[in-house]
Amino acid sequence: MITTLTQTNQWTDVFKTSKGAIYQCDEERCWYVDFAGKVAKFDYRCLLKLRKSVYHINIEQALLNTTKDPDVEIIFICACDHCYVLTLVQIIALKELLEGTFVMLELNHILHDKLVIGQ
Amino acid sequence: MKDLLRIKSLISTEIESLLNQQVKKEAYSSSVYLSMASWCNRNGYDFSSDYFFKQAEEERLHQLKFYKYILDMGGNSISPEITGIKQEYNSFREVFEEALDQEISVTNAIKNIYARCLKEQDFVTVEFLNWFLKEQREEEYKARRALELFEVIGEEGTGRWQIDKHVGEIKYNG
Ligand SMILES: [Fe+2]
Ligand SMILES: [Fe+2]
Numbered sequence: 001m002i003t004t005l006t007q008t009n010q011w012t013d014v015f016k017t018s019k020g021a022i023y024q025c026d027e028e029r030c031w032y033v034d035f036a037g038k039v040a041k042f043d044y045r046c047l048l049k050l051r052k053s054v055y056h057i058n059i060e061q062a063l064l065n066t067t068k069d070p071d072v073e074i075i076f077i078c079a080c081d082h083c084y085v086l087t088l089v090q091i092i093a094l095k096e097l098l099e100g101t102f103v104m105l106e107l108n109h110i111l112h113d114k115l116v117i118g119q
Numbered sequence: 120m121k122d123l124l125r126i127k128s129l130i131s132t133e134i135e136s137l138l139n140q141q142v143k144k145e146a147y148s149s150s151v152y153l154s155m156a157s158w159c160n161r162n163g164y165d166f167s168s169d170y171f172f173k174q175a176e177e178e179r180l181h182q183l184k185f186y187k188y189i190l191d192m193g194g195n196s197i198s199p200e201i202t203g204i205k206q207e208y209n210s211f212r213e214v215f216e217e218a219l220d221q222e223i224s225v226t227n228a229i230k231n232i233y234a235r236c237l238k239e240q241d242f243v244t245v246e247f248l249n250w251f252l253k254e255q256r257e258e259e260y261k262a263r264r265a266l267e268l269f270e271v272i273g274e275e276g277t278g279r280w281q282i283d284k285h286v287g288e289i290k291y292n293g
Contacts, residue, residue: 012120026121044127048195105124112122113240 015100019093022101031101035094036084046080051098053077054091062088128193134241135194137232142185143199144228148221149178150204155214157206164211164279166287170265174218181251188247211279212269219262226255257291264289 011023011032020035030043033050042050053075062071073091075084086094130138156171189196208214229251236244268282 014120024120024123026123029121029123029126031123044123045195048132108120109122109124112125 014104015097017093017097017100019090020097022097033097035097036086036090040082042080042082046077046082049077049080050075051102054095054098057091057095059088059092059095062091130189130192130194130241130244131239134232134235134239134244135189135192137235138185138189138194138244139197139199141228141232142182142189142196143201144225145178145182145185146199146201147204148225149175149182150201151221152178152218154204154206155208155218158208158214159211159283162211164283164286166283166285167211167214170286170289171214171218181254184250188244192243211282212266212274215262215266215269219259219266222255222258222262226252226259229255256293260291260293261289 010027011025014022014024014031016022020033022034023032024030025032028041030041031047033040033042033047057073057075062073065071071088073086073088075086077083084094128135152171152175156168156175159165159168159171186196186198205217208217229248233245233248233252236242236248265286268285272278272281272285274282
């Protein structure tokens with residue numbers, strides 16, 4: 001995984017936590033999500049779908065759930081190549097990663113907006 | 120870093136979700152009017168029934184207008200699920216009272232999207248919404264006029280028959 005990351009210098013860090021990172025590739029117009037031991041490529045639609053499915057998981061309810069089911073969620077995204085099988089702790093970490101990423105993308109958008117208007 | 124969000128879509132996720140809510144609201148309006156058309160027809164108010172059939176169709180067109188706009192801007196339109204449509208009314212007058220309530224709530228919803236657009240400086244969507252603001256002027260006018268007939272004509276005697284006849288003639292030349 002580390003070798004993949006060093007090869008690609010055109011990736012920009014969008015957001016990083018101790019559990020993972022998301023990079024943007026301008027050339028391919030996509031993002032690379034480094035999480036849960038793999039680096040997965042997401043285009044715009046799929047990244048939004050990933051965010052939606054992660055945000056939809058009711059973490060509080062899952063924590064209070066006392067049945068003996070294993071505490072794992074499967075995140076399957078329609079029309080995307082990736083699927084995550086995550087524990088609750090990982091889901092919280094992924095949610096944090098995505099939240100940070102979208103704040104940064106939004107910020108980037110605002111900067112672009114101001115630059116265009118300022119011209 | 121390129122602004123990929125902007126490249127893919129002209130509208131923000133917030134605006135997109137507000138517009139999708141509006142799609143649902145218009146679809147709901149259409150179903151409500153269809154139910155009113157049925158009630159009026161069953162109770163012998165033929166002109167009002169026709170009036171509501173026409174309104175139902177208009178609301179469907181409004182729904183599609185929002186639906187297609189979202190797609191054209193690079194967003195994701197969501198086909199809404201509509202439930203909880205009232206099928207029975209207590210009186211002829213109640214039908215028109217609720218029709219006006221419905222239009223007022225639609226106007227408010229559009230104003231709310233408009234405010235959000237201004238905040239984001241999304242002037243493209245503002246321009247799109249202008250058509251709807253004008254439309255709401257007409258919609259509220261017609262609903263209010265219809266309700267006024269109950270005051271002007273009165274419900275006694277052949278009053279309701281008269282009111283029904285006049286509902287078919289309401290026009291707005293704004
Ligand atoms: Fe409408
Ligand atoms: Fe309407």
